[in-house]
Amino acid sequence: MGNAEEEKDEEWTGEKFENFSEWYNEVIEKAGLSDKRYPVKGMNIWTPYGWKLMQNIDRETRRLVRETGHQEVKFPLLIPDKEFKKEADHIAGFEDEVYWVTKAGQNELDIPLLLRPTSETAMYPVFDLWVRSHADLPLKIYQMVNVFRYETKQTKAFMRMREFHFFEAHTCHATEEGAEEQIEEDLEIMEELSKKICMPYLALVRTDWDKFPGAEYTVGADALMPTGRTLQMAGIHQYKTNFSEAYDITFEDEEGEHKHVHQTTYGMAERLVGAVIGIHGDDKGLILPPEAAPTQVRIIPIIYGDEETIKSYCEDIKAELKKEGIEVDMDDRDERPGSKFYDAEMKGIPVRLDIGSDEVEEDNITLVRRDTGDKQTIDRDELTEKVKSTFKNMQEDMYEKAKRHLEENIEEIDELSEIDEEKIYKFGWCGKESCGKEIEDITGRDLLGTPYHREGFEGECINCGKKTETMIYLSNTH
Ligand code: ZN
Numbered sequence: 214m215g216n217a218e219e220e221k222d223e224e225w226t227g228e229k230f231e232n233f234s235e236w237y238n239e240v241i242e243k244a245g246l247s248d249k250r251y252p253v254k255g256m257n258i259w260t261p262y263g264w265k266l267m268q269n270i271d272r273e274t275r276r277l278v279r280e281t282g283h284q285e286v287k288f289p290l291l292i293p294d295k296e297f298k299k300e301a302d303h304i305a306g307f308e309d310e311v312y313w314v315t316k317a318g319q320n321e322l323d324i325p326l327l328l329r330p331t332s333e334t335a336m337y338p339v340f341d342l343w344v345r346s347h348a349d350l351p352l353k354i355y356q357m358v359n360v361f362r363y364e365t366k367q368t369k370a371f372m373r374m375r376e377f378h379f380f381e382a383h384t385c386h387a388t389e390e391g392a393e394e395q396i397e398e399d400l401e402i403m404e405e406l407s408k409k410i411c412m413p414y415l416a417l418v419r420t421d422w423d424k425f426p427g428a429e430y431t432v433g434a435d436a437l438m439p440t441g442r443t444l445q446m447a448g449i450h451q452y453k454t455n456f457s458e459a460y461d462i463t464f465e466d467e468e469g470e471h472k473h474v475h476q477t478t479y480g481m482a483e484r485l486v487g488a489v490i491g492i493h494g495d496d497k498g499l500i501l502p503p504e505a506a507p508t509q510v511r512i513i514p515i516i517y518g519d520e521e522t523i524k525s526y527c528e529d530i531k532a533e534l535k536k537e538g539i540e541v542d543m544d545d546r547d548e549r550p551g552s553k554f555y556d557a558e559m560k561g562i563p564v565r566l567d568i569g570s571d572e573v574e575e576d577n578i579t580l581v582r583r584d585t586g587d588k589q590t591i592d593r594d595e596l597t598e599k600v601k602s603t604f605k606n607m608q609e610d611m612y613e614k615a616k617r618h619l620e621e622n623i624e625e626i627d628e629l630s631e632i633d634e635e636k637i638y639k640f641g642w643c644g645k646e647s648c649g650k651e652i653e654d655i656t657g658r659d660l661l662g663t664p665y666h667r668e669g670f671e672g673e674c675i676n677c678g679k680k681t682e683t684m685i686y687l688s689n690t691h
């Protein structure tokens with residue numbers, strides 16, 4: 214949206230599938246995920262609710278990478294010009310997007326510094342000092358930091374920003390096989406994370422002209438948005454020795470020989486939040502997976518009658534859930550129930566517990582599930598058990614629903630003229646860059662890549678007719 218502020222009180226227009234972009238911007242604002250009024254274009258403020266959602270996703274990512282032996286670090290934000298310029302493809306890929314710092318106070322800096330667009334060039338000069346022998350390998354580190362890229366396309370909250378929150382894991386290995394195993398491990402981490410945020414995706418090896426600058430190859434994780442366009446959520450990159458040769462990162466092997474390390478990286482950004490918002494919301498607002506939601510349960514006291522008794526019944530429920538480690542709050546504002554329901558729905562809180570005098574009298578609770586809207590009456594003494602089983606069912610149902618949507622929107626075709634919808638198409642491709650670029654020109658869409666986990670295919674290139682065993686995916690991208 215533009216910088217002119219919309220009327221805060223404007224009626225919610227909903228209609229997710231009719232105008233996704235408008236819906237997306239509105240839900241972010243109304244649910245309080247981000248504030249775009251910061252006076253630098255492309256740089257938004259993380260508001261508490263949005264930041265908590267990001268942190269919950271980060272917490273899961275941390276758990277997964279720690280389990281696989283990665284250690285957390287934090288490198289400086291500024292990178293010297295000369296370090297940045299060591300790997301030719303990397304510079305070419307980023308030079309138009311870099312923010313420079315050239316002055317300190319009144320003085321010009323001797324060596325210009327740049328704000329990290331990603332941290333290869335910050336880390337790799339030091340890796341050579343950290344890695345001495347084969348005993349230091351594999352080196353597996355990660356950090357969660359903000360990065361800066363001067364986007365020229367229109368910016369969009371959580372999807373395309375000039376400053377954004379970034380996870381980056383960097384590894385060094387003695388052999389290419391070691392690096393290949395790392396990529397497998399990264400994909401397993403991605404798979405587990407995608408279950409937590411109910412976000413099925415395709416793992417596709419990017420074309421050579423679309424891979425990460427400096428990489429040997431890149432695996433992109435693409436989710437499908439309701440628009441029929443794909444959104445890249447993560448990138449996993451095999452560098453081989455491209456960077457270690459440029460930065461001279463060597464180790465002494467068991468025979469005393471000095472060799473360059475093999476490297477990989479795994480990057481994810483706040484787009485994970487953008488994908489969660491886009492894929493699961495509906496006309497009433499957000500729908501958050503219970504395992505990522507900042508608030509998992511909201512208690513709504515419906516006060517007609519004995520206020521004190523109802524409130525103490527609610528407090529008791531809140532305390533019980535809290536003790537179970539569930540993120541719970543209570544909306545005890547002096548508002549009509551309808552407006553409290555609206556708010557809980559807009560924020561995508563997975564479970565709502567409505568409690569009025571009937572519930573107190575009968576010692577039960579009305580439980581409402583956000584994704585389906587299903588209401589059920591549960592006994593007071595089965596509270597924790599029912600809340601937990603609802604979480605579990607929601608996680609599974611939300612994942613399955615998104616997976617069906619993804620699968621139903623992939624179509625295999627034999628002719629480019631069959632492309633007439635906003636979805637993902639797949640077909641045979643000869644593997645030649647000139648032919649691939651021609652396909653992109655003809656269709657006006659992007660080749661996403663070939664499946665990382667090969668799908669058996671035998672046929673012809675959709676464009677030039679050459680026999681091929683390579684299947685490639687195509688879509689419009691966000
Ligand atoms: Zn071809």
